[in-house]
Amino acid sequence: MASTRADLRRDMVNADREEEAVKNDSIMSYETVKYFNAESYEFGRYRKAIRSFQAAEKKVTWGMNDMNIYQALVFTFGILTMLMIAAVEVTLNLRSIGDFVVMISYLAQLQGPLQFFGSFYRTVQQAMISGERLLELFKIKPSVVDQPGVVALRECRGHIRWTNVQFSYLQERTALHDISFDCLPGTTTAFVGESGGGKSTIFRLMFRYYNCANGKIEIDGHDVKDLTIDSVRRHIGVVPQDTLLFNETIMYNLKYANPSVSDEEVYEACRAASIHDRIVSFANGYNTKVGDRGARLSGGEKQRVAIARTILKNPKIIMLDEATSALDSETEQHIQAKLIRGGSLGQDRTLLIIAHRLSTITHADQIIVLHAGSVIEKGTHTELLALRGRYASMWESQSQAEQAAVAARTATAHAQKLLRMAHLQNPTHQARASETNSEGYRSLTSSTLLGAAGPSTPLQESIHNSDTSSDDDN
Ligand SMILES: Nc1ncnc2c1ncn2[C@@H]1O[C@H](COP(=O)(O)OP(=O)(O)OP(=O)(O)O)[C@@H](O)[C@H]1O
Numbered sequence: 001m002a003s004t005r006a007d008l009r010r011d012m013v014n015a016d017r018e019e020e021a022v023k024n025d026s027i028m029s030y031e032t033v034k035y036f037n038a039e040s041y042e043f044g045r046y047r048k049a050i051r052s053f054q055a056a057e058k059k060v061t062w063g064m065n066d067m068n069i070y071q072a073l074v075f076t077f078g079i080l081t082m083l084m085i086a087a088v089e090v091t092l093n094l095r096s097i098g099d100f101v102v103m104i105s106y107l108a109q110l111q112g113p114l115q116f117f118g119s120f121y122r123t124v125q126q127a128m129i130s131g132e133r134l135l136e137l138f139k140i141k142p143s144v145v146d147q148p149g150v151v152a153l154r155e156c157r158g159h160i161r162w163t164n165v166q167f168s169y170l171q172e173r174t175a176l177h178d179i180s181f182d183c184l185p186g187t188t189t190a191f192v193g194e195s196g197g198g199k200s201t202i203f204r205l206m207f208r209y210y211n212c213a214n215g216k217i218e219i220d221g222h223d224v225k226d227l228t229i230d231s232v233r234r235h236i237g238v239v240p241q242d243t244l245l246f247n248e249t250i251m252y253n254l255k256y257a258n259p260s261v262s263d264e265e266v267y268e269a270c271r272a273a274s275i276h277d278r279i280v281s282f283a284n285g286y287n288t289k290v291g292d293r294g295a296r297l298s299g300g301e302k303q304r305v306a307i308a309r310t311i312l313k314n315p316k317i318i319m320l321d322e323a324t325s326a327l328d329s330e331t332e333q334h335i336q337a338k339l340i341r342g343g344s345l346g347q348d349r350t351l352l353i354i355a356h357r358l359s360t361i362t363h364a365d366q367i368i369v370l371h372a373g374s375v376i377e378k379g380t381h382t383e384l385l386a387l388r389g390r391y392a393s394m395w396e397s398q399s400q401a402e403q404a405a406v407a408a409r410t411a412t413a414h415a416q417k418l419l420r421m422a423h424l425q426n427p428t429h430q431a432r433a434s435e436t437n438s439e440g441y442r443s444l445t446s447s448t449l450l451g452a453a454g455p456s457t458p459l460q461e462s463i464h465n466s467d468t469s470s471d472d473d474n
């Protein structure tokens with residue numbers, strides 16, 4: 001009976017965990033739920049989880065009641081039998097009345113400890129079942145741990161070298177094949193290529209989330225496997241693809257990187273990340289609560305807070321994984337320039353950038369083009385264009401898209417002008433004409449403007465000059 005009750009309680013604990021998981025999942029992804037009008041579906045999912053918990057709880061409660069009833073019955077019948085036997089023996093003068101009274105008092109004293117033992121056993125059993133999952137988690141061994149004899153990387157110049165690195169998440173599929181590159185201190189290296197090509201994987205290996213299967217990753221000439229994980233991570237700042245913030249104030253989130261920094265240093269980092277003026281414009285300034293996971297900030301604001309936070313960490317190596325994708329290219333390049341300057345030792349930082357918008361990485365010292373986990377091209381922007389390979393065709397197609405947007409914008413502007421002139425001749429329509437603002441055609445052009453052979457062409461510049469969209473800046 002005890003083992004059946006243990007199984008029932010285990011089912012109830014699992015159902016409780018499932019209910020919590022469904023609840024958290026629905027609440028965290030509330031925007032997705034709204035986008036797909038899936039409220040009733042989520043209600044149904046949660047209702048189902050609650051019902052299965054209630055069913056499990058019912059079984060446990062009934063089980064406990066059954067057990068209490070059986071326990072009480074056994075005890076009562078046991079006492080009754082003993083009393084009857086003792087009464088018969090007293091009647092037959094085999095025992096005295098004194099013996100009968102002693103027996104009754106012994107039985108009364110035995111009842112309390114027996115019941116206590118029963119409830120104590122139940123409590124221990126419940127605690128063990130509740131802790132089973134925790135014990136399972138404790139048994140999981142991290143895949144990347146410090147090997148015996150590894151040393152800490154005390155100072156870092158920021159020299160990164162990868163030699164024939166191979167890595168797979170799953171045995172059947174290799175994520176990175178034979179990757180080699182060298183990033184000198186104070187240089188910028190950009191990784192470009194198709195989605196799923198392995199760009200973020202390179203960053204994950206660099207940050208030691210995984211160990212490479214073959215090859216070597218070195219920082220300042222030391223194999224990262226011979227260095228403590230903690231010391232390597234101290235010298236690397238990461239701004240990930242999706243930034244998550246704590247549901248606290250902006251100041252709390254910024255100082256998370258380095259609690260000892262002064263407010264003035266925080267402001268300085270925010271100026272470098274082009275977000276200071278925006279934060280100051282909020283009603284509560286730096287004390288503004290950012291909401292769950294930073295939900296009350298826009299994508300670009302969140303990205304810039306994450307960049308400012310990384311500046312405060314002051315690492316020698318900074319890795320940006322599409323960290324400025326929500327910003328216009330001018331702000332993006334301005335931030336990159338600020339990031340590279342002034343590491344902890346006064347030298348420039350080494351910057352690794354993943355970007356899809358090629359116009360923002362044309363200035364990089366080297367551009368590495370990844371395709372299906374392999375490096376297919378490597379060089380500067382000009383060298384890669386001259387190669388007329390994949391990078392050149394990516395640049396070409398992005399240029400064409402941008403130029404098409406520019407042409408559409410010009411044509412729309414021209415049409416608007418003609419429309420306004422027509423309405424001037426017919427003033428009754430003037431009010432309607434003014435309602436058609438310029439947003440329509442402005443939105444046709446993204447902030448990134450590519451030239452066919454270089455980062456800036458006269459056409460772009462003229463559009464840049466006419467485009468007044470700008471972000472807060474120091
Ligand atoms: N944790 C994981 N387990 C198994 N496979 C993974 C895991 N993370 C990534 N992959 C696979 O590894 C490959 C490379 O992924 P990665 O995230 O590096 O791509 P990416 O180049 O950064 O793409 P994107 O530009 O879309 O961010 C993909 O095919 C992906 O499906």
Ligand SMILES: [Mg+2]
Nearest residue numbers: 199200241321
């Ligand atoms: Mg990625």
